[in-house]
Amino acid sequence: MSDLARVDTRRTGTTQLVRITGELDLSNARELTDALGHAVPTGVTHVVVDLSATTYLDSAAIAAFFRLSQRLRDRRQDLRLVVPDGSPIRAVIELTRLSQVIPVDESAPEPSDPMAYAALPHDGVPDSTEPPPVADAAEPDADGTGTADGHRNG
Amino acid sequence: MTTGVGAVGTSGPAPLPAAGPFDPPARDEAVISPARRIARLAAIAVAYYLGARLGLRLSLVGNDVTPLWPPTGVAVAALIVFGRSYWPAVAVAALAVNLPISANPLAAVVTAVGNTLAPVVAVTLLRRVGFRRELDRQRDAIAIVFLGALASMLVSATIGAVTLVASGSITTAELPAAWAVWWTGDAMGVLAVAPFLLCLPLFWEQRRWPLRRWVEAVTIIVVATLVVASVATTGPHIIFLTLPVLGWAAWRLQLRGAAPAALIASLVATWAAAEQVGPFEGRTLLEQMVTLQAFNACVALTSFFLSALVSERMQTAAALSAAASELERRVEQRTAQLSAANTRLVQEIQERSEAQEQLSHEEARAQREHQIAETLQRSLLPDRLPDVPGVALAARYVPATADVQVGGDWYDVVQLPDGLIGLAIGDVAGHGLTAAATMVQVRMALRAYALQDPSPPAVMRGVHQLVAQLPVPEMVTLIYLVYDPATRRLRWTNAGHPPALTFTDGHGAYLEGALSPPVGVTVDGSFTEASQVLAPGATLLLYTDGLVERRGVSLTAGLDRLDREASAAPVDDIEALCDRLLDTFLDEDHIEDDVAILVMRPAISVDGELDVRLPAEARNLVQVRSALRRWLKESAVSDHDVNEVLVACGEACANVVQHAYSGQTSSGELVVEARLDDDRLEVRVRDHGHWRPAADRGGGWGLQLMDALMDDVDVEHTTGGTDVRLRRRVQMGGEG
Numbered sequence: 001m002s003d004l005a006r007v008d009t010r011r012t013g014t015t016q017l018v019r020i021t022g023e024l025d026l027s028n029a030r031e032l033t034d035a036l037g038h039a040v041p042t043g044v045t046h047v048v049v050d051l052s053a054t055t056y057l058d059s060a061a062i063a064a065f066f067r068l069s070q071r072l073r074d075r076r077q078d079l080r081l082v083v084p085d086g087s088p089i090r091a092v093i094e095l096t097r098l099s100q101v102i103p104v105d106e107s108a109p110e111p112s113d114p115m116a117y118a119a120l121p122h123d124g125v126p127d128s129t130e131p132p133p134v135a136d137a138a139e140p141d142a143d144g145t146g147t148a149d150g151h152r153n154g
Numbered sequence: 155m156t157t158g159v160g161a162v163g164t165s166g167p168a169p170l171p172a173a174g175p176f177d178p179p180a181r182d183e184a185v186i187s188p189a190r191r192i193a194r195l196a197a198i199a200v201a202y203y204l205g206a207r208l209g210l211r212l213s214l215v216g217n218d219v220t221p222l223w224p225p226t227g228v229a230v231a232a233l234i235v236f237g238r239s240y241w242p243a244v245a246v247a248a249l250a251v252n253l254p255i256s257a258n259p260l261a262a263v264v265t266a267v268g269n270t271l272a273p274v275v276a277v278t279l280l281r282r283v284g285f286r287r288e289l290d291r292q293r294d295a296i297a298i299v300f301l302g303a304l305a306s307m308l309v310s311a312t313i314g315a316v317t318l319v320a321s322g323s324i325t326t327a328e329l330p331a332a333w334a335v336w337w338t339g340d341a342m343g344v345l346a347v348a349p350f351l352l353c354l355p356l357f358w359e360q361r362r363w364p365l366r367r368w369v370e371a372v373t374i375i376v377v378a379t380l381v382v383a384s385v386a387t388t389g390p391h392i393i394f395l396t397l398p399v400l401g402w403a404a405w406r407l408q409l410r411g412a413a414p415a416a417l418i419a420s421l422v423a424t425w426a427a428a429e430q431v432g433p434f435e436g437r438t439l440l441e442q443m444v445t446l447q448a449f450n451a452c453v454a455l456t457s458f459f460l461s462a463l464v465s466e467r468m469q470t471a472a473a474l475s476a477a478a479s480e481l482e483r484r485v486e487q488r489t490a491q492l493s494a495a496n497t498r499l500v501q502e503i504q505e506r507s508e509a510q511e512q513l514s515h516e517e518a519r520a521q522r523e524h525q526i527a528e529t530l531q532r533s534l535l536p537d538r539l540p541d542v543p544g545v546a547l548a549a550r551y552v553p554a555t556a557d558v559q560v561g562g563d564w565y566d567v568v569q570l571p572d573g574l575i576g577l578a579i580g581d582v583a584g585h586g587l588t589a590a591a592t593m594v595q596v597r598m599a600l601r602a603y604a605l606q607d608p609s610p611p612a613v614m615r616g617v618h619q620l621v622a623q624l625p626v627p628e629m630v631t632l633i634y635l636v637y638d639p640a641t642r643r644l645r646w647t648n649a650g651h652p653p654a655l656t657f658t659d660g661h662g663a664y665l666e667g668a669l670s671p672p673v674g675v676t677v678d679g680s681f682t683e684a685s686q687v688l689a690p691g692a693t694l695l696l697y698t699d700g701l702v703e704r705r706g707v708s709l710t711a712g713l714d715r716l717d718r719e720a721s722a723a724p725v726d727d728i729e730a731l732c733d734r735l736l737d738t739f740l741d742e743d744h745i746e747d748d749v750a751i752l753v754m755r756p757a758i759s760v761d762g763e764l765d766v767r768l769p770a771e772a773r774n775l776v777q778v779r780s781a782l783r784r785w786l787k788e789s790a791v792s793d794h795d796v797n798e799v800l801v802a803c804g805e806a807c808a809n810v811v812q813h814a815y816s817g818q819t820s821s822g823e824l825v826v827e828a829r830l831d832d833d834r835l836e837v838r839v840r841d842h843g844h845w846r847p848a849a850d851r852g853g854g855w856g857l858q859l860m861d862a863l864m865d866d867v868d869v870e871h872t873t874g875g876t877d878v879r880l881r882r883r884v885q886m887g888g889e890g
Contacts, residue, residue: 004776023779026808027772056779056797058804059855088797095862096855 004028005054007036014045017108021053029061033068040077047072050082050108057089062096069102082108195243198232202247205347209339210255212421212428214442221446222424223339225251226310227347229273230302234287234348235355238277245270257321264320268313272340276306287352288360289409290465295458303344303454311337338447345454346420349413356410363410371411374403378415379422386426386433393423393433393449397456404460408468412457420450535750539567545575545639545756548728550736552749554700562589562628563698563750566597568604570636576604576613579696579752580632580651583672592628595620600634608636610647614673614681618649621674631672633696635665637688639756644694645685649673652699652713655720658692659768659777662717690765691781693728693755695720700747701739715739726780728753764828770811770821770841778807778826782837789830792885799835799882802863803828805856806839806878814843814876835884842875 005022018036040047049065051057069079081104083093093104186194205224213220229244248266256262279301286294315333318324324332357363363371378399385393396419403411427434427446434442539547549565562582570576578600582589596617603616613634621630633654635646646654646665650672653664668684670676688694695716702712719738723731732753740749764785768774779800786796807824815822825840860867866881 023776025772025775025779025804026811027775056800056804058801058808059859060808062855088793091798091863092801092859095859 005032007032009039011041011044014043015109016040016044016047017050018047019050019053023056024054024061024064025056025058026060029058029064030067033061033064037068037071040072040075042075044077046078046080048080048082048108051089052082052084052087052108055088057092059092059096062092062098065098065102078103080105082106194236195240198228198236198240198243199247199250201228201232202244203250205343206247206251209343212424214428214439220339221335221342221427221443222346222420222450223336223343224347226269226273226307226340226343227345228351229269230276230306230344231348231351233273233277234280234285234352238274241270241274244273256317257323261317261321261323264317265314268310268317271313272306272310275309276302276344279306288356288465289349289352289413289458289462290469292459292462292466295455295462298348298458299345299455302348303341307337307340307344310340335443338443342420342424342447342450342454345458346417346450349409349454349458350417353409353413360410367407371407374399374407374411375414375418378403379418382419382422386422387431393445394452396423396449397452400453400457401460404457405464408461408465409458412461416453416457419453423449423453535564536566540569545637545754546728547752547754548732549752550732550750552700552736552740552745554748555743555745562593563700563748564593564597565696565750565752566600567752567754568601570604570608572638574608575637575639575754576600576608577635577637577694577696577752577754578604578632579698579750580630581698581750583629583631588626589628592621592624592630595624596630596632600632604634604636610634610636610645610668610683611681614647614649614670615679618673618679618681622679624674628674629672630674631699635694635696637694637754637756642688642690642756643685644688645683647681647683649681650675652697652702652709655695655697655713655716656686656688656692657695657717657721658689660721662721664713664717688756691755693720693731693753695735696752696754698748698750700745700749701735701751703747705746724777724780726777726784728755764826766824766826768824768826770815770824770843772808772811774824775804775807775811778824779804782826782828785828786835786884790886791830791835792887795882795884798863799837799880799884802860802867802880802882803837803839805859806837806880809856809878810839810841810843810876814841816843818843830884833883833886835880835882837880839878839880840875844876 005020005024005028008019008021010017010019020032024032036047036049065079065081072079079102081093081098081102083090083104084106093099098104202225205228209220209223209225212222225248229248232240232244245266248269249262252262252265252269253259256265280297283293283297283301285297285302289295289298311333314336315329318332319326319329378396381399382393382396385395400412400415400419403415423446426432427442430437430442433445437445535551536549539549547567549567551563551565562584563580564582565579566577568576568578578597580593580596582593582596599620600613600617603613606616607613614632617630617632617634621628630649631651632649633646633651635644635654637644644656644665647668647670648654648665649670653666653669655662655664657663665684665686668682670681673679697716699709702716703709704712716735716739719735720731723734732751735751736749764782766778766781768777782803783796783800786799787793791799803826807826810824811821814824822842825838827838827840829836857867860878860880864880864882866879868879868881870877870879
């Protein structure tokens with residue numbers, strides 16, 4: 001794996017949590033998702049890929065996630081992604097309509113309650129330990145325009 | 155009074171405490187009163203006279219042959235005990251004895267002279283051999299037998315016998331017999347009587363006898379008397395049975411028992427001879443004499459030798475016992491000494507441990523001082539680098555772990571007029587507060603000079619003058635550079651410092667030239683200047699020798715390594731670059747010399763344009779993105795738009811990487827250019843390969859994303875390659 005991204009995995013019951021920190025692009029996305037597909041144990045029913053700390057994601061990575069989703073579905077394993085509101089990769093996720101194929105949540109499930117995962121409200125509070133890297137509200141009055149929210153691409 | 159003290163024997167064993175040396179008479183004479191002396195003289199004379207009367211009573215033939223002549227024993231004992239100066243008593247008594255029995259007064263006088271002279275000679279000889287009147291050594295027994303009795307009495311016997319002839323009492327033919335009788339009589343008188351008299355003072359001089367011992371003594375004397383009396387009067391040849399009794403006396407009581415027993419035995423035997431009873435009955439005079447004298451000699455020798463032997467044994471035992479107790483005492487003493495030494499040692503160990511503890515305190519203090527020094531050093535360096543538009547700056551200072559002193563490494567960044575940036579890094583030789591103080595002065599002077607005139611040689615001359623004027627001139631190495639962001643031109647001068655490094659995209663080069671000796675070393679202090687345009691995207695690294703110098707590694711090798719490591723490091727974050735260099739080059743646990751590094755990277759765009767050229771490989775996409783991200787941020791594009799532009803550009807670049815040079819053995823060039831006019835952004839992504847239709851590309855999301863994220867996407871295909879233009883109006887104010 002390149003220096004671009006770091007992968008941490010944690011299993012809670014039948015849920016496999018995979019956290020990707022860094023950047024995913026043509027150089028590492030396919031390799032990374034293939035490795036994930038092989039690494040997920042059969043006993044796992046849910047695979048959650050947490051992209052909260054992922055700062056870049058290109059179309060090659062999107063394609064890789066589609067492949068991973070297909071592969072897991074064949075093994076009756078659900079794939080879900082976590083992309084917080086305000087994430088730098090949010091635009092790519094939405095533009096590629098990835099969420100129509102792979103459910104995308106704004107926060108990771110509580111480790112203690114993996115089965116309640118699907119019931120999470122869509123606008124759930126993001127993981128407080130991992131604030132969105134882009135703090136566009138940090139200095140709302142910095143330029144006096146008050147357009148911080150206006151940057152959001154709907 | 156004139157007896158030689160030197161006559162006291164010194165060759166024998168050391169006298170034991172119980173037995174005094176045979177010299178007390180000399181001391182006694184000095185202190186006793188004349189009356190007492192006269193009393194003693196009288197006593198001696200009376201004793202002598204009485205002894206003579208006793209001797210005459212024991213004569214074998216009339217008054218002529220006395221086998222035992224006690225007066226000589228009295229005389230010898232008296233002169234031994236009281237000193238030779240008491241001879242007049244002997245002389246007078248001898249004269250008194252001899253006058254009635256001599257032929258004429260003259261003969262009596264001469265005989266008396268002989269009788270006086272013999273004891274004096276005897277005592278003189280005994281003194282000469284170190285005789286002790288305690289008779290507790292064998293040599294004392296030998297001395298009194300052979301010198302005191304046999305030898306000395308030759309004098310009296312010769313004088314007496316010759317006088318008898320001269321006075322006509324006997325014929326010349328009778329001389330030998332008379333002489334022999336006289337001699338044996340005198341000798342036996344000494345042997346029988348003198349030891350008895352000598353033993354008398356011992357009763358109060360030596361340890362007193364307990365009652366038990368007195369009983370034993372009386373028993374022995376009684377038994378001896380009975381035995382001697384019975385054998386001397388009855389059995390013809392069993393007189394020798396006396397000897398075991400004498401042996402018993404000597405064994406049990408030594409001289410104090412043996413001498414009286416011997417005297418009694420001799421007296422009884424002599425009396426028996428005089429009375430011609432027992433073994434002496436019916437014998438000739440000669441036979442009587444021989445038997446008697448042999449018996450007396452045996453008695454004397456047995457008694458004195460045995461008692462002397464036992465005394466010696468007892469003394470030896472006492473000496474051994476004393477030695478043993480002395481040894482024990484010494485062992486105890488030594489044990490006490492060892493114990494004391496041990497106590498001292500324990501105390502010493504404790505003191506040392508306390509000293510050790512103190513030392514640890516000292517160490518702790520030294521450590522605190524080190525921390526203070528380090529804090530001081532850090533406080534002397536710029537606490538934060540200035541925010542300079544158009545350049546990114548990062549710096550590190552790492553103190554030496556091996557040195558408790560403050561180091562002399564320093565760096566500084568000065569914002570100069572006309573947008574110029576002054577950078578300096580230096581090393582003041584030595585450590586400690588002096589070096590730190592010099593460092594501060596040099597740094598402040600450099601700031602002042604640079605603000606006055608940024609020209610590197612001018613600044614360096616000023617610093618040189620300052621250093622040369624220091625009371626304690628120090629060697630200072632220093633690089634001073636001026637960077638002009640408008641022209642990307644670097645001007646520098648280097649006073650003996652390791653050269654600065656510039657590097658970009660895997661290629662590094664040291665800034666050679668304008669090198670002069672360290673400041674403060676030369677007299678004239680002339681400095682030159684060199685200049686170079688910093689390549690776009692290039693990074694400038696200043697450092698001190700602690701970073702690259704290692705024992706056993708040449709400086710050239712260190713510089714080569716620095717070049718490699720710096721060039722290979724990711725370029726988008728110079729803070730990370732600093733950390734990476736320190737991690738790579740320094741052993742955290744052992745930093746021999748302090749290290750300072752200063753990194754400057756100008757904004758990639760100087761005039762608003764970005765120009766990145768890289769091999770079209772997937773692994774380079776991140777570099778393109780980081781360069782573009784930096785450029786966009788430095789151009790104050792909002793973070794949100796930066797992210798979207800990065801995705802669009804990234805897709806265009808990924809297309810180039812994936813498709814432009816497919817089928818070719820080596821990848822071609824990927825060119826990314828960007829310009830910003832007000833809020834109008836244009837990014838061009840170009841290659842020199844072949845364009846392939848979108849249908850060939852997986853998903854076609856790339857183009858979709860570009861279209862969605864940019865206002866306008868224009869793809870132009872030529873035979874020379876493809877040119878993708880991405881345009882968009884961007885939000886400014888990226889700080890949010």
